[in-house]
Amino acid sequence: MSREPDPPELPTAPRLDETEQVFAALAHVARRQIVLMLSHFGDELPSGYLAKKLAHSWPTTTRHLHVLEAAGIVEVRREGRGSFYRLDRERVRRVVGTWLDLLEPPAPARKWQPKGKRT
Amino acid sequence: MSREPDPPELPTAPRLDETEQVFAALAHVARRQIVLMLSHFGDELPSGYLAKKLAHSWPTTTRHLHVLEAAGIVEVRREGRGSFYRLDRERVRRVVGTWLDLLEPPAPARKWQPKGKRT
DNA sequence: CTAATAATTAGCGATCGAGCTAATCAACGA
DNA sequence: TCGTTGATTAGCTCGATCGCTAATTATTAG
Numbered sequence: 554m555s556r557e558p559d560p561p562e563l564p565t566a567p568r569l570d571e572t573e574q575v576f577a578a579l580a581h582v583a584r585r586q587i588v589l590m591l592s593h594f595g596d597e598l599p600s601g602y603l604a605k606k607l608a609h610s611w612p613t614t615t616r617h618l619h620v621l622e623a624a625g626i627v628e629v630r631r632e633g634r635g636s637f638y639r640l641d642r643e644r645v646r647r648v649v650g651t652w653l654d655l656l657e658p659p660a661p662a663r664k665w666q667p668k669g670k671r672t
Numbered sequence: 673m674s675r676e677p678d679p680p681e682l683p684t685a686p687r688l689d690e691t692e693q694v695f696a697a698l699a700h701v702a703r704r705q706i707v708l709m710l711s712h713f714g715d716e717l718p719s720g721y722l723a724k725k726l727a728h729s730w731p732t733t734t735r736h737l738h739v740l741e742a743a744g745i746v747e748v749r750r751e752g753r754g755s756f757y758r759l760d761r762e763r764v765r766r767v768v769g770t771w772l773d774l775l776e777p778p779a780p781a782r783k784w785q786p787k788g789k790r791t
Numbered sequence: 792c793t794a795a796t797a798a799t800t801a802g803c804g805a806t807c808g809a810g811c812t813a814a815t816c817a818a819c820g821a
Numbered sequence: 822t823c824g825t826t827g828a829t830t831a832g833c834t835c836g837a838t839c840g841c842t843a844a845t846t847a848t849t850a851g
Contacts, residue, residue, distance in 0.1 A: 573701055580699035581839085582692055585771070595777045601797060613840055615799060620838095634797045634848040642775055652704070653768055656761055658714045700809085720827060732810055734829060739808095753818045753827045 567648040571625070575648040578624035583607055584617050588626060591640035600636040686767040690744070694767040697743035702726055703736050707745060710759035719755040 567575075578584055587603055604614040618638060621627040625644050630637045686694075697703055706722055723733040737757060740746040744763050749756045 572704075576695075576704065577699050580696050583839095585691075585695065589774055592775045592777065599797080600799090604798090609839090610841060611797090612799075612801095612842085616839080619799095631798095634846095636798065642777070645775060646772065649768065649772055653765065653772070655708055656711045656759075656764060658711065658761070702809095718827080719829090723828090728809090729811060730828075731812085731830080735809080738829095750828095753816095755828065 567651050572648055572652060574624040575626060575645065576652075578620050578626055579645075579649070581617065581620075583609060583614075584621055587614075587617060587621060587638075588640060588645065591627065591638060592642060597630065597637040597639040600638065603638065686770050691767055691771060693743035694745060694764065695771075697739050697745055698764075698768070700736065700739075702728060702733070703740055706733075706736060706740060706757075707759060707764065710746065710757060711761060716749065716756040716758040719757065722757065 579588070586607065590603060590606065591598055600615065600618065601611070603618070604611040607614050607617075609617075618627065618629070622629060622638075625641060627638045627640055630639065698707070705726065709722060709725065710717055719734065719737065720730070722737070723730040726733050726736075728736075737746065737748070740757075741748060744760060746757045746759055749758065
């Protein structure tokens, strides 16, 4: 059975811990700024460049980058003495977007009513 | 000039501290659960109902609700000895959604290049 | 080899967040 | 009035997070 050589774009629903990590990572303003900087650039940025912008010390930025990396939000490519970070836009969109979609009100908008009060 | 008597739905861009509060509030799984419960119900839920579901003590739930309220994500209505919480769906959608939209790549996808390396 | 640059790791102090129990407040029912 | 129920407030502890400086690693330049 050789239908598709590789499922190319099946955006599986985010796992629970994925959601956890991504939302936790995005909770800090510095990390959201990093994400936006990477996004605005479209490509990859070196660690030092980000560190300079962030009004924090470089090691602090490094740690934020680690948090983002652990959450799968960014990937790093090492070359020479440089570290180049790249945003996984899809992942952020998928995890956050999917969660946001859950906010749509369900069909008939059930209403809570006090227990044991029937009729 | 009487065009519209009242701007009915001008979703102003989220303020910076709004984004901060909302993202911080959504960073905790229990609070995201509360939001989803409220959303799924469509209407309002009493504090005790939420507390029972959450596998935490009631005071802990109370505090989570306060965080959500401070972020403007939920509103509370007191009646008798009950507290009824309601979700502000629009606010969540607006703040999170707007931020998510910033992730769209800008037009030509600029690329970073090392400084002082011209030509 | 040595100096300089890019980046991370180590480790510290301060603060914040989240959980709990106990105490308190407010409204209702008997 | 008195007890019960719904809910919050007070106060504590533990652990995680965040920021920093100093030290370390690794690569490149001279």
